Amino acid sequence: EVQLVESGGGLVQPGASLRLSCAASGFIFSSYWMSWVRQAPGKGLEWVANIKQDGSERNYVDSVKGRFTISRDNAKNSVYLQMNSLRVEDTAVYYCAREWNAFDMWGQGTMVSVSS
Amino acid sequence: DIQMTQSPSSLSASVGDRVTITCRASQRISYYLNWYQQKPGKAPKVLIYGASSLQSGVPSRFSGSGSGTDFTLTISSLQPEDFATYYCQQSFSIPRTFGQGTKVEIK
Numbered sequence: 001e002v003q004l005v006e007s008g009g010g011l012v013q014p015g016a017s018l019r020l021s022c023a024a025s026g027f028i029f030s031s032y033w034m035s036w037v038r039q040a041p042g043k044g045l046e047w048v049a050n051i052k053q054d055g056s057e058r059n060y061v062d063s064v065k066g067r068f069t070i071s072r073d074n075a076k077n078s079v080y081l082q083m084n085s086l087r088v089e090d091t092a093v094y095y096c097a098r099e100w101n102a103f104d105m106w107g108q109g110t111m112v113s114v115s116s
Numbered sequence: 117d118i119q120m121t122q123s124p125s126s127l128s129a130s131v132g133d134r135v136t137i138t139c140r141a142s143q144r145i146s147y148y149l150n151w152y153q154q155k156p157g158k159a160p161k162v163l164i165y166g167a168s169s170l171q172s173g174v175p176s177r178f179s180g181s182g183s184g185t186d187f188t189l190t191i192s193s194l195q196p197e198d199f200a201t202y203y204c205q206q207s208f209s210i211p212r213t214f215g216q217g218t219k220v221e222i223k
Contacts, residue, residue, distance in 0.1 A: 095160075104171065
């Protein structure tokens with residue numbers, strides 16, 4: 001089955017760290033750019049970061065630069081988001097998405113809540 | 117960053133109506149414009165990519181048009197399963213950016 005499955009979300013305090021994972025199956029993972037997109041409760045979609053097929057290029061939205069790191073392991077068909085120095089405003093559902101012309105495949109999302 | 121502005125933010129329509137949603141980019145993005153549908157509690161689903169190409173499996177009542185800065189998503193005959201929130205998104209440059217969304221509600 002062609003799918004993306006995220007994991008690793010949870011409730012943390014401000015300043016904490018969290019690592020999200022996204023496991024891909026059913027397609028040639030190493031052929032695609034991969035992205036993380038988030039959605040705060042009741043709000044719209046915000047692209048967070050993406051990574052090239054071989055990991056040689058990574059891009060971030062300004063609000064997470066220096067705090068978040070995207071990475072991938074093509075041998076494990078997985079993409080990751082290491083989130084450090086988390087802020088209350090990082091609270092959101094985080095989706096991983098395959099990028100091919102558009103974000104043409106999405107996971108079900110994992111919730112990250114940052115609260116004291 | 118390229119700002120994407122959708123209008124309207126919400127609309128009420130009846131089954132069978134023709135619905136049009138517009139999206140304007142703050143600078144020219146050629147045809148690098150995608151449309152998504154999102155239902156509550158679910159991940160978004162791509163409907164249209166490249167401004168006017170219908171994603172495989174998407175009903176033909178959905179269509180997209182435009183280029184440069186102005187784009188349109190049209191639903192030719194609204195069906196009960198089409199009540200959802202719709203987003204445009206530019207894939208011309210980094211950072212990728214989305215419109216604020218258009219919620220289509222039942223009249």
